[in-house]
Amino acid sequence: MEASALIIIVALAAVFAVISLFFYFVPVGLWITAIFSGVRVGLGTLIGMRLRKVPPAEIVRPLISATKAGIDLDVGQMEAHYLAGGRVGSVVAALISADRANIDLPWKRATAIDLAGRDVLEAVQVSVNPKVIETPRIAAVAKDGIQVIAVARVTVRANIERLVGGAGEETIIARVGEGSVSSIGSADSHKYVLENPDDISRRVLERGLDAGTAFEILSIDIADVDIGRNIGAELQTDQAEADKNIAQAKAEERRAMAVAREQEMRAAVVEAEAEVPRALAEALRSGNLGVMDSYRLDNVQADTRMRQSIADED
Numbered sequence: 001m002e003a004s005a006l007i008i009i010v011a012l013a014a015v016f017a018v019i020s021l022f023f024y025f026v027p028v029g030l031w032i033t034a035i036f037s038g039v040r041v042g043l044g045t046l047i048g049m050r051l052r053k054v055p056p057a058e059i060v061r062p063l064i065s066a067t068k069a070g071i072d073l074d075v076g077q078m079e080a081h082y083l084a085g086g087r088v089g090s091v092v093a094a095l096i097s098a099d100r101a102n103i104d105l106p107w108k109r110a111t112a113i114d115l116a117g118r119d120v121l122e123a124v125q126v127s128v129n130p131k132v133i134e135t136p137r138i139a140a141v142a143k144d145g146i147q148v149i150a151v152a153r154v155t156v157r158a159n160i161e162r163l164v165g166g167a168g169e170e171t172i173i174a175r176v177g178e179g180s181v182s183s184i185g186s187a188d189s190h191k192y193v194l195e196n197p198d199d200i201s202r203r204v205l206e207r208g209l210d211a212g213t214a215f216e217i218l219s220i221d222i223a224d225v226d227i228g229r230n231i232g233a234e235l236q237t238d239q240a241e242a243d244k245n246i247a248q249a250k251a252e253e254r255r256a257m258a259v260a261r262e263q264e265m266r267a268a269v270v271e272a273e274a275e276v277p278r279a280l281a282e283a284l285r286s287g288n289l290g291v292m293d294s295y296r297l298d299n300v301q302a303d304t305r306m307r308q309s310i311a312d313e314d
Helices: 002-025 028-036 043-051 056-068 075-083 088-100 107-115 120-128 169-185 190-195 197-205 231-286 291-313
Strands: 131-134 138-141 146-158 215-230
Touching: 028 056, 043 056, 056 075, 056 088, 075 088, 075 107, 088 107, 088 120, 107 120, 120 146, 131 169, 138 169, 146 169, 146 190, 146 197, 146 231, 169 197, 169 215, 190 197, 190 215, 197 215, 215 231
Parallel strands: none
Antiparallel strands: 131 146, 138 146, 146 215
8 A cells, every 4th residue: 555655646746747847848828828919829939949948938928019019020030139138028118119109110220229238128218208418517617717617418319220339328428528618618708608508508519419429419408507716816826836936946046056155255265364374484584574574464463353352342
């Protein structure tokens, strides 16, 4: 009895495993759903998807949505896009949205956009409903030296034809910032910028900043304009400080040279004074100077030193 019970349990487990394996490789429920939805997908095709490690639901459910929307798609192309790393559901949703908005979006272009790393559904939505990109605070200096800080809002619409290979939002923001700096810098006064912010928008828009990008710029609006620092005055102050430091350095150089020259002259005087006794001795030996003349010279020098001492005390 125990052996027969064990055999029955093993048999039931085997049957259960076979049934589970069958329903795994043959998604009967998904096949029935596809048939009642009007999508003809053979069981062999579904089994082949399993063998190729493609979840049948990832292909069949988007195919059902496309068929209901009146879009004819090929199962093989959908499976190939999935195997290439694409998002089949997102591509099909984008095709349906584009079809409803009368936007020409073929399957190949949609899959190319998806494989390029862009969200094709979001691109279609932005093409239908333009989005607003706000730039960071842009600082520029007018010709009068006053800094002007501006914030721009750029309204863009996705360009489906340039999504593959076109630059993104970062390029748009950088170009708008560059154009704003150039326009503010060409203004004669910061007051003109405050009074005519639309002139900046017009100049920037005329530059064709959307060339080579995945977007089409519809409008550029200056949302906020503030006054920053007086850059011109700060530069003049810094220049004056630098000029002062240079003048002080040159004056110190001249003073040092004068001190050195004075030291040289004093050394020359000391050297000349050291030659006086030698000259007097030579004059005495040669008879050009008498003894009495020497005494009188000593008296004169002593009298001079006495007078200088009295003068110093006073």
